[in-house]
Amino acid sequence: MSILYFFLYLLLVTVIGLLYMGVARKVTAHIQNRYGPPIYQPILDVLKLFGKRHTVTHGVMHSLGPVIAYTGIASTLLFLPLGNHTPLLHFKGDLFVVLYLLVVGPLGMALGAGESSNPNATIAMARALSLMLGYEIIFFMATLPVFYHYHTASIYKVIQAQGVFPHWGAIIFPISFLAALFALQGMMGEKPFEIAIAPHEIASGPMVEYGGKYLGLLQLWHAVGIIVETGLLVDIFFGPQNIIWFFIGTFIVFYVVILVNAVMPRFRIEQAVRFYWGIPLLLAILGILQVYIWR
């Protein structure tokens, strides 16, 4: 039974992720004062991509890239408790397991894109990994105070500890929550930090040689990625008690990210990394100092 439950769970999160992407396109359209596609448009896109007759691959690694990417993000999903609804496995997600599993997705994609020997893809991967130098450390330093405050490294215990409203991480540590928001913008690869998938400069970055079903898998990867990354932030800073609150929280955070994404231009890569070592780093350090003083 649990295997079926396991697939349904994954399917549910993927479809919700795709709906989130549909909402994102609809909201950006309305910001640009046009109607925009229906909410379920990404689902149609994915169906179309999987229906493509035959597509091109440049080698075994090239075709396995999206497969590893989707594996990485799906396994991160299983170790991330959605609200109090814990995933299948009995041991509750641990912060470091989730953070390191988050990297498997981009690594798989990077290997696939590299195999295609297209300069656009490799430049994009160099940018994506260098950007990781920027936001990953900020995200970690921003979430650290909450874990330290509740004396645990397991996300599940942090959620349980943040029961009632005043106990929310975001209320206790507003500074580090702000830093985490900056980091989330980069982690999701949204507009100010859309350097890796910059369609105008490097022809949609790593996906330049992917078509048909590979692109479909990458769309699924992006969809689940949205849920996982915003979910991580919501779990740590808001501690939703049940799964409905979890999805409401992720939607609100994702909404903020889309609004920023719709209006912002794009950084150059060294500007972005420099930016991350400026204000967000300062905010993160302030957050940690707050923990030391407050405790």
Added chain:
Amino acid sequence: MKLFNFSQSRSLWMMHFCTGCGAMEMPPTMTSRFDMERFGIIPMATPRQSDLLLITGYLTIKTLKRVVRAYEQMPTPRYVLGFGSCTINGGMYWDSYNVIKKLELYIPVDIYINGCMPRPEAIIDAFLKLREMIAKGEANAWKKYIENYEWYKKNQSEVFDVEKWSIKNEK
């Protein structure tokens, strides 16, 4: 198949590759004035990801080489839209030495839109027409390219050195 045809018709990804003078008509269709995205048509950066190729306006031999290469890099099923009279019979460049006269000879075309650069309304019309054709499963021009591949290649070789320009793939 019905589901795929429906989803293909509802989400056409257009390749951002405008050749002739029709490129000027695309921005208003894409942005808020006419907004083609509500039909699920968005411009994509590379031929690998797109399934709709627009030949907007006259096509010189130089651009034809690139267009054929882009067309072959697109995954099937793929659709082609010819804009304006230049793609039908060469238009006002009927006697020019470097503009091709009939697009039909070189790549299969699904829909022609006449008018020396059709306005965005006409383009949106064409998109809707293409949508119906795909939903009904009639837009099979791409099959013609694969079936009589040699005929197309012969036509192309009359105009440019196909040997040098074709992609040698183990098909």
Added chain:
Amino acid sequence: MAMFLLLLIIGLTGLLAFILGPIKVLRNIISLIGAIGGLLYFVFKIRPGQAYALNIKIYNVHFGTGMSALSIFFGIILLGLFLIFLIASFHEDNDGAYYMFSFFSLLGALGVLFAKDLISFFFFFETMSLFSFLIVLKGNGETSHRSAFKYVMWSAFGAYAFLLGTFLKVNYTHSVMITDISYLGGNIKLWILILLLTPFMVKTALMPFHLWAPGAYTDSKDTYTVFLSGGLSKIGVFGYFIALFNVFSQIAVLYPWLLKVFAYIGAITASLAGIYAFMQDDAKKLLAYSSISQLGYVAVGFGVYSHFSVVAALFHALGHAVFESLLFLVVAGVYYRTKTHDLRKMGGLIKKMPLSFIGLLFGIIATSGIPPTIGFPSKWLLYEAIILKNDLFLVSLVFFASITAFLYSYKLIHSIFLGKLHKEHEHIKEAPFGYGFGIVVLLIPLFVLGTNPGIVVKPIDYIVRFYLKPDLAYNLTNMTTPLGHVNFPAIGITMTLLFTLSFIIYLIFGKSYRAAQEDNYTATEWIDKDFGLHYGGEFYGFMRKAFGKPLTWSFEKILNACLKVVSFLGEIARGFYMGDARVYLFYIILFFAIIVYIMGGKL
């Protein structure tokens, strides 16, 4: 006696290998037998704590040898790696002397493990450095002489500091044995500790003392670097343990600030070396810096000085031995085929060398510490330990260092294996058997120890439990600390399950045909067959602009500056020796006059 028998076997095979130098086949067989014999002997015959202590009293200074569980742990790593290095080195054309030096460097390393007193410790430490220096001297590059010289100068500096430390210790405690000195008064014991620690800091290339490492690792013979970086640097870690636990066990009570400084040096080494690593364009130099960065974590582990931080440090040392030597082995195999280390000239070798690609792929996954492999448990333990010591800035620095691991590991695998195949590499074949065997053998522990770390944590815990209060609950497969709990095989199983799921999705839909190399999206422009599509060199070039000025500071410049000062002083000194007798006479008279003056006429 067993120990001396072991050292004898290894020494003898070294000599035999040298004598039979020209006859390649015979020499290889002999050295193979010697290495396997040594390994088997070590594993079966030698037990911890057995009474092998041999006390020789010469001028009331007596030498002792003994066997602790820790030395067995490191012994197995050393001998195992030596065997892999040996099998891989048969493919390189190197003479008998090369084998003799490598055997004697192994002898020195094992000797260090057995030594119970500081003098024999120093003696074996010196033999190890001497013979590895000789091998670096024979290295393949033309710059090998310069880097070999730097290597020997640095290890000499470490060794003489160690000697000074021993003499100070003997002066105060009148015994040469490695005994505890924390009862000594005043901060003399601090100086002894620092002096004793320096050679190990040099050996594990911590930041201020790391200048020899990139040169030595790059210029020594390819296969020997596997042993040099994987094996010999573990002696430095062994030294840390001896210095911080046996020689000075009360350090946490008396000088906690020293441990914190030591931890921060380790963290800074890890991150700075990581940043230098992804700036390099030479595969071996990149791996050298990555090895320094990984050893930085070990130093952090010792610096934090809690029970499972030391367990994490030792586990990471073992992990480093596994995945670092795997990476060096793959790069050696690639060098054997393509005769180049330059990342700019390689590319697209995945088509020609699939096994090496798989080896490197799992090697870099382990280096960046991604769960199912051996790299993750030690890093996870390290983070938990630092958070428990509530030092949040240190944990962020260590996390920053582990992100640089992703960058340089992707650069390595991308520039060598992915991308476009160069014309001249069209016809190369897979790396020969020796390298392939090494890769496969190293892949096994990479996964086995990654999913159930209990196998190794049990012995390490047994060693460390003696010194520090244990608060790590563990069984074969998962570990719980006061902070969190991880079940390692669960991660492995979910990843394989999901991989099959997405692989099925990949198989169901549509078929895809293989595109030729030049059928690439190049904005539909025509490119011919050998058009250079590969973006190998200057991979993170733009990061130089992001780092800007600070990247150009380096210890090298500081050292060159003091080099100039020293040579300037030398010039002045040379001025005194004008060379004719009269002047020397005058100096002698002047010298005596000063002596008389100082003694105040009391002659």
Added chain:
Amino acid sequence: MLKNGVLKMKNEEQIKKDIETTFGELVKVHIKRRHRIKVDAPKNMTLPILAYLKQRGFHQFTLLTCVDWIKKGMFELVYNLYSLDYNVHVLVSTHINRENESMPTAINIYEMAFDYEREIHEMFGVEFEGHPRLGEFLLEDWKGMPPMRKDFDTRAYVEEKFNVKDLTKELFTRKEQPYRGPGSNG
């Protein structure tokens, strides 16, 4: 500007007088209309005139065209120069015969002439001595005769290359009209 009914063309006369004084009979200069001077120079005098005019103040090399007088068997090369401070255009034109006569390049006087000369070489087949890169410019893999020459029959070429029936032959034929000056024949 309108001084007692006659447009004041101070600058143009001044330049005309200067050219005549320096070059005398070798070169014919006449003012076609306000802001426009035409200089007819023989082939060997073109470059000196260009150099003199550049030094005189005509810094902008607007363009270089070539007119194909097929009946006279001559190519007319027209160098258009313009000076900002006098607001005057000067057209220096020379005649070279159509078949295999080459023209020295003007690159070392006016850098801008580089691409114009390449285009004229490709479209008319005029050889420019001393030009580093004359080869292929706009038309890729063009094997036929330079297309802009009058004796190049575009319609026949189109019919042969794009196998498209040329309907105009039946509809109407172009009668040979006498040449009645620029823009006259339809």
